[in-house]
């Protein structure tokens with residue numbers, strides 16, 4: 001009965017997938033296999049991250065272009081404002097619009113080491129993009145607070161600024177503390193942030209790497225997660241099964257809490273994201 005009851009929450013769920021530009025031929029193959037595998041799930045959009053040095057930027061454009069011409073997916077490039085002048089950003093925005101891009105994930109980007117306090121923020125990029133064209137815009141949100149924020153309230157007000165500047169959706173940093181996400185969603189609602197706060201789901205297969213990511217991003221790794229992966233450092237096959245179980249459980253709890261949109265940090269791998277989607281009732285449609 002409890003399992004049947006859970007099924008009723010799995011209606012009309014929508015998903016998006018995030019990829020990064022590949023840096024070798026074999027990674028390129030993996031990426032395209034993953035896109036092919038995930039495409040029949042009809043994601044709302046797929047996004048491609050953007051690095052802070054110029055070589056990586058070109059790679060983002062190339063992947064976006066190829067998704068655009070070879071699939072019927074909506075391709076959304078990430079765009080960051082660190083390292084680029086307003087003029088460069090405007091030119092890029094116009095170029096994207098001309099190519100048919102209508103959705104951008106707008107970010108500040110991580111600061112190059114040694115750079116002092118910034119004076120431009122993602123909200124400025126949202127305004128700039130909206131001045132150029134009526135893009136659909138997704139922005140970042142941090143249920144456990146962005147590491148540089150003065151405090152949680154200042155960070156929330158920053159998200160509100162991004163939404164007031166025209167952002168249509170917030171995608172969260174990955175998290176494992178579901179309560180923290182739910183509290184954050186409530187605080188957004190109380191602050192009249194009236195866009196979806198889409199949870200960013202990171203399917204874990206490499207726990208060691210996750211610990212590094214989490215430390216950098218100041219994301220709390222709960223004891224239960226540690227317990228799940230403890231002793232599996234040399235056992236990737238079991239790690240994968242455990243990782244799938246963790247992510248599916250999390251996604252189902254979120255669905256029960258009314259979440260209808262999920263964003264997956266695929267790390268260019270389809271397998272776990274596909275399995276989680278399946279469990280959420282997101283299936284291939286002819």
Ligand code: FAD
Pocket residue numbers: 048049050051052078079080105106107108109110111120121122123139140141146147148149150154155158162171172173174200
């Ligand atoms: P902002 O919203 O500008 O916030 C940055 C910090 O400044 C916050 O602490 C905020 O509270 C503070 N702040 C904002 N306005 C003010 C103000 N007026 N005065 C004082 N403080 C202020 N990085 C990449 O390089 N490439 C990517 O493709 C990429 N994709 C991402 C996708 C998602 C879904 C997420 C969650 C993050 C992504 N990032 C990416 C990482 C992101 O660039 C970093 O987290 C970056 O440090 C902050 O970006 P932001 O857009 O959240 O910045």
